[in-house]
Amino acid sequence: MRQHENLLTLSGSDEDSDPEDSIHAIHPEEQRVSSQLVMNKDDESSAFIRNARHILEDFRKGTAWWVQFSTIYFAAVLTYSYTNSRTSNSNVQISIMTVITLIGASPLCGTHLTTAAIGTFVGGQNIIGSTGLETLGATDINLVSYLCLLWLSLIVSWIWSYVMNSSLRILDGCAGRLGTTTFFGMNVVMLTVWGPLKVVDWNRYYYGLVHVIHVAEEDSSVQLASAWSWTEEAELAIGYVLAVLWLGVVAGATRIFHHRYVQQWHQNKSSLDSPNLSQPPAPLNNILVPVLLSLLSILVVNATQYRHAPGLYNGFAVGAYVAMASLQKIPTVFKFFTVSIVAAGWGLTLTPFFVGFAGKSGFTSMLGHVTHIAIETLIVQLRQKRRRQQQQRQQQQQQSQVQPRLTESQSSQLQQEEVNIQKSPQLSQEPQQPQQLSPSHHHSRKHHKPKEAFYTKQQRRQQQRLQHQRQQLEPQKQPQQQTTPLHHRAWSAEPKAGDGVWQHPLEEDDENENHVV
Numbered sequence: 001m002r003q004h005e006n007l008l009t010l011s012g013s014d015e016d017s018d019p020e021d022s023i024h025a026i027h028p029e030e031q032r033v034s035s036q037l038v039m040n041k042d043d044e045s046s047a048f049i050r051n052a053r054h055i056l057e058d059f060r061k062g063t064a065w066w067v068q069f070s071t072i073y074f075a076a077v078l079t080y081s082y083t084n085s086r087t088s089n090s091n092v093q094i095s096i097m098t099v100i101t102l103i104g105a106s107p108l109c110g111t112h113l114t115t116a117a118i119g120t121f122v123g124g125q126n127i128i129g130s131t132g133l134e135t136l137g138a139t140d141i142n143l144v145s146y147l148c149l150l151w152l153s154l155i156v157s158w159i160w161s162y163v164m165n166s167s168l169r170i171l172d173g174c175a176g177r178l179g180t181t182t183f184f185g186m187n188v189v190m191l192t193v194w195g196p197l198k199v200v201d202w203n204r205y206y207y208g209l210v211h212v213i214h215v216a217e218e219d220s221s222v223q224l225a226s227a228w229s230w231t232e233e234a235e236l237a238i239g240y241v242l243a244v245l246w247l248g249v250v251a252g253a254t255r256i257f258h259h260r261y262v263q264q265w266h267q268n269k270s271s272l273d274s275p276n277l278s279q280p281p282a283p284l285n286n287i288l289v290p291v292l293l294s295l296l297s298i299l300v301v302n303a304t305q306y307r308h309a310p311g312l313y314n315g316f317a318v319g320a321y322v323a324m325a326s327l328q329k330i331p332t333v334f335k336f337f338t339v340s341i342v343a344a345g346w347g348l349t350l351t352p353f354f355v356g357f358a359g360k361s362g363f364t365s366m367l368g369h370v371t372h373i374a375i376e377t378l379i380v381q382l383r384q385k386r387r388r389q390q391q392q393r394q395q396q397q398q399q400s401q402v403q404p405r406l407t408e409s410q411s412s413q414l415q416q417e418e419v420n421i422q423k424s425p426q427l428s429q430e431p432q433q434p435q436q437l438s439p440s441h442h443h444s445r446k447h448h449k450p451k452e453a454f455y456t457k458q459q460r461r462q463q464q465r466l467q468h469q470r471q472q473l474e475p476q477k478q479p480q481q482q483t484t485p486l487h488h489r490a491w492s493a494e495p496k497a498g499d500g501v502w503q504h505p506l507e508e509d510d511e512n513e514n515h516v517v
Contacts, residue, residue, distance in 0.1 A: 003012050020268065030123045043281050045081065051463055053481065057419050060335065061111060062111035062115065064163045065158075068157050068161055069153060069154060071112045071115040071150065072119035072122060072153045072157045072160075072502035073122075073150060073154075073157075074116075075099055075103065075116040075118075075120050075144065076113075076120070076122040076123035076149050077122045077123065077149060077154050078099050078119075078151055079095045079096055079099045079123030080124075080145070080146075081123075082099065082128075083095040091310055092126060093298060093313040093314060093316065094295075094302075094313065095120070095124065095125075096121065096124045096296055097295040097316070097317075097320075098295065099116070099123075100120055100287065100288075100291045100348040101209060101288070101291060101295060103116040104285065106367060108156055109285070113287055114178065114287070115310065116197040116453075117159070117287055118156060118178050121178065121179050122149065122153050122156055122182055122358050122359075124359075125186060125356060125359075126356045127200045127204050127356035128148050128149070128199065128509035147200060148194070151189060152186065152358070152440060154187035155185045155188055156181060156182050158188075159181055159184055159188075160181050164181050166179070171370075172326075172368065173328060173329045174326075174329060174362060174366055174369050175321055175322045175324060175325035175329075175330070175339065175365045175368065176321040176324075176325075176361075176362035176364065176365035176366035176367075176369065177366065178321075178324075178362055178365070179360070179362010179363055180359060180361075180362055180363050180366045182358045183357060183358065183360060183362065183363040184238075184359075185358075185359075186357050186358045190204075190357075195274065198230060202358070204354070204355050204356060205353060206352065206353060207352065207355035207356075208351055209352050213351060213352060214311060215233050215236045215240065215311065215351055215356065217471070218345070232308070235308070236308045236311045237348055239311060239312050239315070239342070240314065240315040240347065240348065241315070242315070243297070243311075243312045243314075243315025243316050243318075243342050244316075244322070244341075244343060244344040245319065245321060245337065245341065246297065246315075246339045246345065247293060247297065247315070247316050247318075247319025247320045247322070247323060247340075248318075248319040248320075248323050248336050248337070249304070249319075249333060249336050250293060250323075251289055251290040251294075251320060252322070252325075252333060253329065253333045253336065254293070254333070255284055255286065255289060255323065256336075257281075258281075258284050259284075261329055262280070262283065262509045266278060266280070266312040286324050286326075287324055289323070290319075290324050293323075294316045294317060294319070294449045297316050298313050298316055298446060299397075301313070301316075305405070307492065314347070315344070316363040318343055318361050318368075319340055320506075321362045321364075321365035321366075322336065322339055322343050323336065325369060327337075332372050335372075338368050338372060339368055339372045340368070341368075342369075342371050342372045343364055343365045343366070343369070346364050346368050346371070347361075347364045348508045393475040
């Protein structure tokens with residue numbers, strides 16, 4: 001401030017001040033340095049702002065790997081804490097559906113819901129430390145458990161970003177794609193870290209073969225020492241299949257009918273410019289609709305206090321993951337029904353295996369969808385093969401029918417030609433004998449040739465054709481005649497028998513005269 005005041009007083013008037021008094025109080029170099037410092041501070045602040053904006057933009061889009069990893073780990077921590085806390089101790093499927101619903105209701109639903117769903121599957125595993133299968137108590141939550149979740153989230157996010165969403169687009173549009181990604185990551189971590197370090201026992205791969213586990217009920221808090229009864233297992237298996245069919249068909253049909261409604265709306269808007277059709281209908285999220293229906297079904301069953309309700313919860317989860325498939329892969333309600341049946345079969349089969357693994361329900365629905373596609377492809381190939389065989393048989397039958405027709409037509413043509421020849425009087429009659437003269441007439445000395453039958457050009461051709469066909473049908477063997485080989489004296493230098501030396505006739509006369517003399 002003093003420098004600024006001095007500057008103002010020194011430069012106040014030109015009349016009262018000397019030229020030396022008009023010199024600035026601050027040196028130009030010092031002023032330049034100060035201005036550079038101000039600019040550097042501005043640059044630093046602007047660079048920080050740019051980086052912050054870039055980070056916020058990546059977080060808003062949700063496409064960067066670190067954003068996906070953060071979202072997956074955040075959702076995994078929420079799901080794992082909600083499932084294994086001592087206060088709630090809720091079912092795994094209830095925790096997963098609740099966290100997905102909460103994130104779906106947030107402003108980040110459009111960009112982070114997919115990765116958040118994967119995070120809920122990561123946190124839905126129940127094999128870190130105590131799983132609740134051996135004891136009735138809740139899982140002890142400690143720092144090691146969250147470090148294990150961190151490592152699993154890291155591997156799963158890497159698989160999702162660089163494998164499943166690569167140029168190959170593995171399982172794109174298939175049911176249970178998110179859960180399958182989590183299941184693959186779970187196996188990688190299990191085989192590389194958790195198994196060798198004995199964080200998790202290896203018997204989780206075949207736990208149901210050495211312990212009693214109810215059908216489709218691996219997340220139950222009921223004591224596994226309870227007696228096994230085939231009636232209860234059959235009841236639970238039927239309930240599990242019905243739960244999968246319920247969610248798969250109802251949620252899939254809801255998405256299909258809404259998609260048809262949106263298409264019909266766009267068609268009407270293109271045909272009629274009406275002000276009432278200015279706002280298009282809101283689209284349905286393929287994840288939220290099955291999750292909401294599944295959560296509603298779980299709450300209804302939970303209110304009944306059914307003993308084997310966890311098995312039905314797993315069925316609802318598998319059906320919901322089937323309903324999340326792309327409508328281009330499963331375009332009809334009937335296909336949702338058939339895929340759900342196949343997925344339910346896989347769920348019952350995999351009950352004793354991969355017990356407590358993250359993403360097992362999604363992996364089950366994926367197996368159902370892929371198996372359904374394989375069965376469809378096999379049926380189409382069998383139909384095509386059967387169609388080709390029928391076409392070949394028809395062609396063979398047509399050829400076998402054409403050949404006898406040709407032989408019959410040839411024989412009938414030959415018979416017809418013979419009949420035509422016999423009908424003609426000139427061909428049927430033999431050559432006429434010369435008429436005998438009566439004794440009263442004198443015999444002529446002239447030789448009378450027998451009259452030959454007169455043939456027209458067409459009849460001659462028919463007769464030649466008939467003879468040619470007869471020769472083909474009944475070939476006659478002609479005896480081979482021995483012929484003497486021809487020989488000419490010009491062909492060889494040695495004379496043969498009967499060959500003499502040629503001489504001129506004048507030379508022959510001279511020789512005769514010499515003999516006479």
